[in-house]
Amino acid sequence: GAASPFLEPGVRTSTNSLAIVHLSRDNLLPVILQESKGEVDGYAEGSVINTRFGSFPHTTLINQPWGSQIRASIVDTGSRGRKRKVQDEEAAVEDSEGAGSATTPGQATPKGLETASSGFVHILPPTPEVWTTSLPHRTQVVYTPDYSYILHRIRARPGMRIIEAGAGSGSFTHASVRAVYSGYPKADNDARGKVYSFEFNEDRFHKMEAEVEAHGLKDLVKVSHRDVYNNGFLVDGKSPEAECVFLDLPAPWKALPHLSRSKPAGTEQDTPWVSPLRSDRTVHLCSFSPCIEQVTKTVEVMRQLGWMQIEMVEVSHKRVNVMRERVGLNMPTDRGSNLSPYDVGEAVQRLREVESKSKEFHERTQGAENGDADVDMDDAPEAQKSNGTPAKGANESKAPVASSAKPYMMGRLIHRTEPEIKTHTSYLVFAVMPQEWTEEQEAAAFAQWPCGK
Ligand code: SAM
Structure with missing residues (x-):
């Protein structure tokens, strides 16, 4: 099949492929890029994306290098038709905060043609991480801090097969398919890494199937509509031969016997037993449950069924902000707010440099066009940042001021850790099922063992 933009995004965006429109850090919009108008279920409508930062026809987003900044276009919809059109557009994004606009921060951007070319967006390739933050939520999802740790612990590697249940909103599915991806299947589909995903809710199952298809993952993710508590994990009666298992179910202990x-x-199964696990490898499993009672039951059943190295982990994710502390003249440092003679000398030198930088900046930007969106505030002198007024047309000059600046002018490198863990996500129960040894393998191994001779 065609390569998935999640796995092989290439260098540029392309038609009929998923891209993520980055409006701001917390506002990402998944879009299937289309040259002509047409709706793809669950995605922003084709043709034009209207945001408060302006209008972005898909044609301006297609065939662009990933990561490009795209300027808003003036879309001539006729001034009278404009209002209705904005209301009609399902993709209109009205709640975006920050970024994307050249207007003064804090000032509301009026809707309409007069501001249609004022902003910009960035176009990003889909990754499991951005997908997790932008996907349509149908259930609770597994987030990046948890799934990165889980995939590491269950040893998901290229070429491996993962069983996943339930599929839910597909957040984990996208992360796991990247982990096991080892190239697109050519002749022998089964030799490649694959995700076997099970979902019992019919609506979610259909949505997952459509998503997997739209994301070019059809050959790598097999979604089955199944109640795994009662009907297990075989696919068309055959074993997925999985080495890795991830359960995100309300009652995982009911799935474990399968x-x-x-x-x-x-x-209750009279037919010969077929295990969904790969027999000649150790199998690594993770079960994800929010309540400790679920953990207790799961662990109890795991013990009865021969799972080993059972361990529970909770990922307590804290954000650590690393930044440069702006050390101003009147700013207390860790040496206190009283400046020592050493600090005074340093501060005077700093003031001189800031002044000359400011002068240089104004000279550079004089005469530049007004109202350009691409104002890099890191290029602006301190005074302009603090009053929140963007330097108009600052992007017109590409000379990097920062390169000539002394590192201390950018502030001391510090980090701040969030004081508290804000959310409990889930408890992760890990367990291992050792490799199965047949009598023949046992005998062969014994024969090779020096003492066995
Ligand atoms: N891990 C998913 C993600 O990252 O998007 C979220 C999974 S969601 C919390 C749990 C899912 O398990 C639901 O979609 C639910 O319908 C499904 N489920 C519950 N019982 C099931 C069963 N017996 N067999 C298969 N799926 C089941």
Whole structure:
């Protein structure tokens, strides 16, 4: 099949492919880029994306290098038709904060043609991380701090096969397919890494299937509509031969008997037992549950079924902000707010440099066009940043001021850790099912062992 933009995005955006329109850090819009108008279920409508930063026809987003900044276009919809059009546009994004606009921060951008060319967006390739923050939520999802740790612990690597249940909103699915991806299947589909995903809710199952198809992942993710508690993990009666398992289910202990190597006692299944696990490898499993009661039950059943190295982990994710502290003349440092003679000398020198930088900046930007969106505030002198007024047309001059600046002018490098863990996501229960040894393998291994001779 065609390469997925998640796995092989190439260098540029392309038609009929998923791209992420970055409006601001917290406002990402998934879009299937289309040359002509047409709706793709669940995505921003084709043709034009209207945001408060302006209008962006898809044609201006297609065939652009990933990461490009795209300026808003003047879309001539006729001034009378304009208002209705904005209301009609399902993709209109009205709640974006920050970025994208050249107007003074804090000033509301009026809707309409007069501001249609004032802003910009960035066009980003889809990654599991940006998808997790922009995907349509159908359920609770697994977030990046958890899934990166889980995929590491269950040893998801290129070429491996993962069982996942339930699929939910597909957040974990996208991260796991990247982890096991080892190239597009050519002749032998089964030799490649694959995700076997199970979802019991019919609506979510259909949405997942459509998403997997739209994202070019059809050959790598097999979604099955299944109640795994009762019907297990085989696909078309065959074993997925999985080495990795991830369960995000309300009652994982009900699914565990189906993940045994041999038929567990009490299982109602007369047909010969087929295990969904790969027999000649150790299998690594993670079960994700928000409540400790679920963990207790899961661990109890794991013990009965022969799972080993059972361990529970909670990822307590804290954001660590690393930044340059702006050390101003009147700003207290860690040496206190009283400046020592050493500080005074340094401060005077700093003041001189700031002044000359400011002068240089004004000279550079004089006469430049007004109202350009691409104002890099890191290029602006301190005074302009603090009063919040963007330097008009600053982008017209490309001379990097920062390169000539002394590092201390950019402030001391510091970090601040969030004082508290704000959210509990889930408890992660990990377990291992050792490789299964047949009598023959046992004998062969024994024969090779020096003492066995
Ligand atoms: N891990 C997913 C993600 O990252 O987007 C979220 C999974 S969501 C919390 C749990 C899902 O399990 C729901 O979509 C639910 O319908 C599904 N589910 C519950 N019981 C199930 C069962 N017996 N068999 C299959 N899926 C089940």
